[in-house]
Amino acid sequence: ADLYVPLLTYRTGAYAGSGIPIADGMHDYLAMLNERDGGIGGVRIAIEECETGYDAQKGVECYESTKGKGALVYNPYSTGITLQLIPKASVDKIPVLSMAYGLSAAAEGETFPWIFNPPDTYWDGASAIIRYIADQEGGLDALKGKKIGYIYLDAGYGREPIPLLEQLAQNYGYELVQYPVPGNQMQNQSSQWLNVRRDRPDYMVMWGWGAMNPTAVKEAAKIRFPMEKFIGVWWAGGDDDARPAGEGAKGYKTLNFHGVGADYGAIQDILEHVVKKGQSKVASPDKVGENLYNRGVMNSVFIAEAIRTAQELTGKKEVDAVDVRRGFENLNITEARLKEIGLEGFMKPLEITCEDHSGHNPVYVQQWNGQRWEPASEWFEPMTDVVRPLLEQAARDYVQANQPWPERAEPCG
Amino acid sequence: MGEILYLILIDPFVQMAELPDFFLQVLWEGFVSGILYALIALGFVLIFKASGVFNFAQGIMVVFAALSLVGLYEAGVPAFLALALCVLIMLGLALGVERLVLRPLVNQPDIILFMATIGLTYFLIGLGEFIFGGEPKVMITEELLLPTGSYAWEVMGGLVIFQQIDIAAAVIAVVLMTALGLFFQNTRIGRALRAVADDHQAALSVGISLNQIWAIVWFAAGIVALATGIMWGARSDVSFALQIVALKALPVLVLGGLTSVPGAIVGGLIIGVGEKIGEIYWGSMIGGGIEGWLAYFIALAFLLVRPQGLFGERIIERV
């Protein structure tokens, strides 16, 4: 049989703006593997998209309706859906790949053997932003007395980093001011930004998604907030998030952990094998290589590499979900491998271990120049030393709250 | 305890006094959002007044109108021609809705018609995404010769910033509302509208053509939706998320009274300014983000005093 990979995507609803490029990227890379290599290890990939509309109920419905077909891995692309799937994963024995979203604590492989969230957790992201700000100001000590505003989508996603930001505020003596944006107010943020104007924070950090992002960028420009001091998480970095604000968005920064642009061998292959043949849904070829598109590609790279690793480990070509989980746990994407798959320089090498399903991998800051994203910093590490103990604690709390939580039964390796 | 009282009762006013320029800015922002709410509410009012139909689809009509405009433009149609075509599209929509949805549902209870408009909402969402895709689009503000800059006014030791587009929105809103208000007030048509809203069957019996009346108001509501879409689109972007904003028009609507055009304006301003002030000066005490429901509570407070809203028609209770 084929390698069946369901993709939970959303091309409709209020979050479609962010969902579409990701869905395209995910789909196109896998499709390209089929076209160029005939699949993975010679077995074709059966790709099926299931529309969730970023809605947890529909997400679960998608999960239920596809899991029976031998799904190898799930990418929910929604923190809400991820949370629903986490307990199911170990029962149904299908791994969940929540790439840089979802439950931060899921990085604890001992507790969550079926969940993977490489390359970074939200807490890594938050700590990286603080580290970046400190660099700008001349060191962690300079954070003392600074005011950092945090504007976020008032849902699980946006609230996840708060404990870490508060912890760091304690450690380094900055003041954290929170600006929640309710989901139904995404396009109507003038109050939040009025507050920002009054509070005059030195930096603004944003955890936004969907229509929240472009609105925030516009509002920031409107109150004349210095854009180079406005830093978003990697999900707030879509090209369509910055573009609508025009000139005003110039200088806006976000984190990233992969390259943008189409100048990578694999992306060129996508253009050639998929987009040109009209098998892609992208609105125009220019969209290929945009930030969130590449994010989708990276997600599919993980899937493909995990499957390949599983094939190597088990020696069979037609792997099942349990094998793919092993593949993920032994995932090791080296420089050499990146080169092989035509993504040299696209991302940093990455390794997943049984203990650490995320990896605290390096990130960099990119900046909007009015047309496209440009790197604005070197790659740097998040504050692993702070994040790690918090993750462990959170995992313990999770287990505590969800007694009886199954002990890890899967052997390592 | 005393401290809490101080925080609730005194401190916010101290803050207002301390930063008067900022307070002015808050008022202005409240005013602008109020105007924008009022625009959406206006669309509701038109239709409610004319048929007693609570048109839930107004929000999606806003999105649909804006999307068509941008969509046409992106397809290469010049901006103003696209605008004109959009007007035609809204006309077609009005005629279609009248013919296919309203006409067969004459004289049905309000809630059934309300439901039908929710059905219409679903349909339009599907159709809109089918045609235009789900990606957000950028409003063609400049192409429509709408101003985009801002004025900064130095006052009281600070700065108040006025976006030109907001000023334009206010002007357009006022013009639209006055025009519609005049048209529908005390004219033959205006009377007929209210008659229809009261009793479909009796209206039919005196020779009022429901079909014609409904086509007119839905078209008017479509035009309002187009204007609203342009203004909201210029503020954020044009995407389906905008329809959520339309829910904000509901408290505005009931506060002003479901049947009153001036009520839509006054309600909009009260809610716009009220929720801004509430959010900025009180909201942070309980964690912020209270705008989502504050408007409803403001409306509720008014309703408890006047159950028909500020300018709504009296609810007739007789036996």
Place this chain on the structure above:
Amino acid sequence: MGLMTLERPGGKRRRHLDEVLLALEGVSLRFGGVNALSDISFDIRKGEIRAIIGPNGAGKSSMLNVINGFYQPQEGTIRWKGRERRRMNPYLAASTGIGRTFQNIALFKGMSTLDNVMSGRALKMRRGLFWQLVWIGPARREEIEHRRRVEEIIDFLEIEHIRRTPVGKLPYGLQKRVELARALAMEPELLLLDEPMAGMNLEEKEDMARFILEVNEQFGTTIALIEHDIGVVMDLSDRIVVLDYGRMIADGTPQKVRREQAVIDAYLGVAH
């Protein structure tokens, strides 16, 4: 059902005409500029049929509304069963035995005739939420018991055939009859009827008159009746109040009222 007519002794009904059941004193009711009632005083005695007549807009319906507490008069007092009240309230009125029908039919349109009549028993049924939920046992027993009474009323008013029909679909005349049934189900001491015969033809009016008389005689129910059919009013009522523009212009027996010039001018047009 014990409604078999007793032969009326000498054509005279037994009355306690001396006992005042309800008395209005100096009642005035205004709506903005409209004086619906000005300084009205009259009484209703136990067991009588009291008619209220007057031209359109005279304030007759408003009077009934004052009596059962739907309108609050600005001035005046109401004495109900010997207790003086500044104002009545609807619940109190209903629970102490005032039932009524309405000019613009106020039936519960979505319910069947049977349910409408049962709804008249609402105040008499006592079982609480718990028993209602369980149903089996006390609640059902209570329901059946009241159902029996209601069926009697339905038989009496001859509306068996429409028991299950949603009342909204009934023709006008039958709706009026159902309304009467509903009011009777309340077993009121004082029954207020607002134009019970509007929209009926003669035969139906005769039926209605028969029902009213039987209710009055068999249950001893006191009746206050608004009606524009002068024949009916003159034949049925013991005493008549005449209103005009909110003022009371006459009060007395039919024989007396029909001869008063003020009444003829304001209402009757010609002497009846």
Place this chain on the structure above:
Amino acid sequence: MSATSASPILEVNNIEVVYDHVILVLKGVSLTVPEGGIVALLGANGAGKTTTLKAVSNLLGAERGEVTKGSILLGGDEVQSLDPNELVRRGCIQVMEGRHCFGHLTVEENLLTGAFTRKDGAAAIRADLEMVYGYFPRLRERRRSLAGYTSGGEQQMCAIGRALMARPRVILLDEPSMGLAPQLVEEIFEIVAQLNRESGVSLLLAEQNTNIALRYATYGYILENGRVVLDGDAASLGSNEDVKEFYLGMSSSGRRSFRDIKSYKRRKRWL
């Protein structure tokens, strides 16, 4: 005199009406209203008078009823498929049973909506308004109050006045006397007769007050259970024994008192 002597303005041929797709209410009703005639439609509660009138003015659709058979001709043209407003434009207007005033409009606004289809200018409309106020002085007093707050009789006047404002050729009157003081009932019929005499307005009148209806009508139909059971000119109907007994309340001994009905009825039942 028979109904066919003048050319008919309104003809109903053998119509059948079904509500909700299942309830058959009219089972083949035919009637004719001659130009300038007054025709009364009599019958017990539920006989189908209202339904017949609504079928003519095409208001059944709003109640999920439909004419499944037969035809309706207004001035010689088939009108079943016309919109109600088109009918009004052609001069056929209905006064609905149960008043149906626009509660949130003032009395005067209510009257003005009646003139909605008219195109003959504000002055003519004003004049007619005055005419209506002339007929119903009570309405003039209450012109500024919301119709929903007026008394039942005032609403009835309002509904009739509203129909007159359309300057119709045919009026379908459904129970005009309902809830009106006796004096006013006379007046209304007077007004109607006057309109009929002076402007040649034709009338189809569903009325329970048989007495007065037959006094003013030229021709009458008696409806029973959705069928016409008796028709004839007013005089002959008025002298029919059954009609006399059941609709006019006259027995050989003259008018009987409502008080005596009881025993009378009982007797009738025993028979």
Place this chain on the structure above:
Amino acid sequence: MLYRETGQFRTSYAADQAIFPLRQDRIGLAAIALVAALAVPLLADDFFINTIMIPFLIFALASIGLNLLTGYAGLLSLGTGAFMGVGAYACYKLTTFFPEVNVLLLILLSGFFSAGIGFVFGLPSLRIKGFYLAVATLAAQFFLDWCFNRIGWLYNYNASGAIEVPTREAFGIVLTGPTATPLARYMAVLALVVLMTWLASNLVRGRIGRSWMMVRDMDIAAELMGIRLLRTKLLAFAVSSFYCGVAGAMMVFLWLGAAEASSFGINVSFQVLFMVIIGGLGSLLGSFMGAAFIWILPIVIRAVPATLGLDIGAATVEHVSFMLVGGLIIFILIAEPHGFARLWQVAKQKMRTWPFPY
């Protein structure tokens, strides 16, 4: 004359008041019971149970809740989602405090919390009516939504703000949490829904149900007949919210397994309202039919292209399904504004007179 009632006499008022006085109805009901309790568990696969049956039953219960309020008492509510949320969060807290207690009991108990909240938000209903009241319930919707987001205590200060269902059992069978089998959850849901439907049907045919309908049809007349409006309306709010609350608790505990505030958003409120209206206001049977239609139709639509082997993108299917659902809703309302329940009645009426049209 397939559906004949002749020959079936009701000899007592009690028999006349039975829920299903006709033999044909009773046979039909027995057949449905048999299918639900035996055929489904034996024949259906996990997908069918998890994705169709369980949510269908849960939404049917929520629809019954809303129907009690909107269909019977005539009070329009757009806050159903939030009231379901109250039940869910209450149940979550209860399981935290009383991990050992039978989880089905806790689910039922949590209904009382939403009943309380419903009661509070019902208070304005004395003065505010119709669509104006709908806005009051929207206030509840958005305010409660905000509470679910902002009050950390409700979700045990979970960093992600979600509630995750722990493993709990009743009568020694694991019913909640990831290890509970779909079948066990289905049977639990079925039992609760049947029980509560039965209670609701008792309620609506007795005094209380009648007083609701009185208030719905004409509140002034009801008042003049001695109904105390506030009490009656509040009772409707409380009972309705109870049902919604239990449905919400079941939704999280017996179906989804985890939820966050957005699971109880305004969309859920609309969805349930749809079910009620399409099914038929004031009909319990209609609630089931409406729930079935609104829940299952999109799933079927989504499944159609795949089964036909058509390769239409997931997004396109979604768009088309939106259009179809919207269009069908309008179509059904036009065909029969009183919903499936009335359609069913008319069908029965036709069967009664069959083969004659009237």
